[in-house]
Amino acid sequence: MRRQIAYCQDANRKGSCEHEQLDFLGYRFRPRLAKNRRCRFFVGFAPAISDTAAKEIRHQIRRWRLHLHSDIELVQLATFVKM
Template structure:
């Protein structure tokens, strides 16, 4: 077995305790980028640790997939139909990339809500040119049916109390 000269490099795992400088301080492996990130400890204080999160390339691929769905052009479908179609894929992203540092996945998942808002403005005449009302309707739906879309579990966590 030989190491590939372009792909092999020594990476300095820079975090809160290791503050030295080095040429390479991050690396990408299996769709995760390992680098220094802000982390909360068990006691609630924050520190910098060397942790994985979804890589920029993987996030870009997921956003491209969301665009390819063209949810906003499916005004003939219901929300339940859209959810049934995309939930298995989104659930897979959440289970894989959301395992470590799930907040890095949030910007990609918010794109789904953007398309759902556009879907509502296309489907319902009363919401055309009224994006804020479409957002309010989407929020009401998310509160009434929190399990309808898989990504709402991350974007709108349940509050207890």
């Protein structure tokens, strides 16, 4: 397992470092543009889905081969996907 310290750059931390993002439990934490209550933009350290997690989800959906199930109703298709 690779361990590293990430610099949590946001509006209050202006510095920079080699590692400014990290992946944890399927999320990628990195500096992102956000909006405050007064609708002003600022940079915050926020999570979103990681590239590897998104790739795995797309791969799983492709394995369902939904294009081969065009003969069944939508409710049956939802039941098939839920399994």
